[in-house]
Amino acid sequence: MKCYDFLKKGLTNFEKKKLGIITPYSGQASIIKGFIREHEKTLYCEVEVNSVDSFQGREKDLVIFSTVRSKYEGIEEALVQSIGFLRDKRRMNVGLSRARVGLIIVGDLERLRKAKQGHKWKFLGDYCLKKGRCFRVDVKAMDEYFEEFQKNPQKFLMTKKDVAKLGKEVKETKEAEEIEETKETEEAKE
Numbered sequence: 753m754k755c756y757d758f759l760k761k762g763l764t765n766f767e768k769k770k771l772g773i774i775t776p777y778s779g780q781a782s783i784i785k786g787f788i789r790e791h792e793k794t795l796y797c798e799v800e801v802n803s804v805d806s807f808q809g810r811e812k813d814l815v816i817f818s819t820v821r822s823k824y825e826g827i828e829e830a831l832v833q834s835i836g837f838l839r840d841k842r843r844m845n846v847g848l849s850r851a852r853v854g855l856i857i858v859g860d861l862e863r864l865r866k867a868k869q870g871h872k873w874k875f876l877g878d879y880c881l882k883k884g885r886c887f888r889v890d891v892k893a894m895d896e897y898f899e900e901f902q903k904n905p906q907k908f909l910m911t912k913k914d915v916a917k918l919g920k921e922v923k924e925t926k927e928a929e930e931i932e933e934t935k936e937t938e939e940a941k942e
Contacts, residue, residue: 753787755816755858756799758898768798772812774847776837778803780818804843807850815851819859819873835867844872861886886910 756773760766775781785797792798800812819838837843848855864873880886887908889897901908 753784753791754895754898755856756788757791758901759814759816762902769800770813771799772807772810772815772850773799773801773818774804774807774815774850775801775818775820776804776843776847778806780820781806784818804837804846808846811850811852813851813853814856815847815854816856816858817847817850819847819857819864835864835873838864838873839867841872848876881910884909 756771759771773781773784775784781801781803785799785801788797788799788801789795800807800810819835848857861877865877867873877886887901887905888910889908897908
């Protein structure tokens, strides 16, 4: 909701009909629509909010792709988390390719990078980190964060220290990624 609010306030030519919000889960899409209706004090949500499957074949100028997921497979396996539908490369492709002009991916970069079968997200995350397009968000202080972000977005870019920490993890998991890619190649041949 804060991301939506930020766009509304920050973009002078913001038009709700040009914005799409995509999530892997239809239940999450319903909740987001409800939040927007409540926020806008209207019965109809003018922003198209849909699951990845429902958004297939359509485009919007600006897309917010929610990769937010809260389910862990267990406390001890916190580093080997499940990302559910997000592990499906077709769904990932739909979520990433629906925007004509701009795409905002909302989620936990560390979770996506460390997830089982999440190597495609890892590559995307690493690319965005290298290009300086990943921002830290303090979810406990969202109002203050977005106010500060509007004044100085550079302040919230992930630092070289953040990138170095993630880079170290990339080296440590390189072998695991190669094994996963080999498995996928073998499965595709069968």
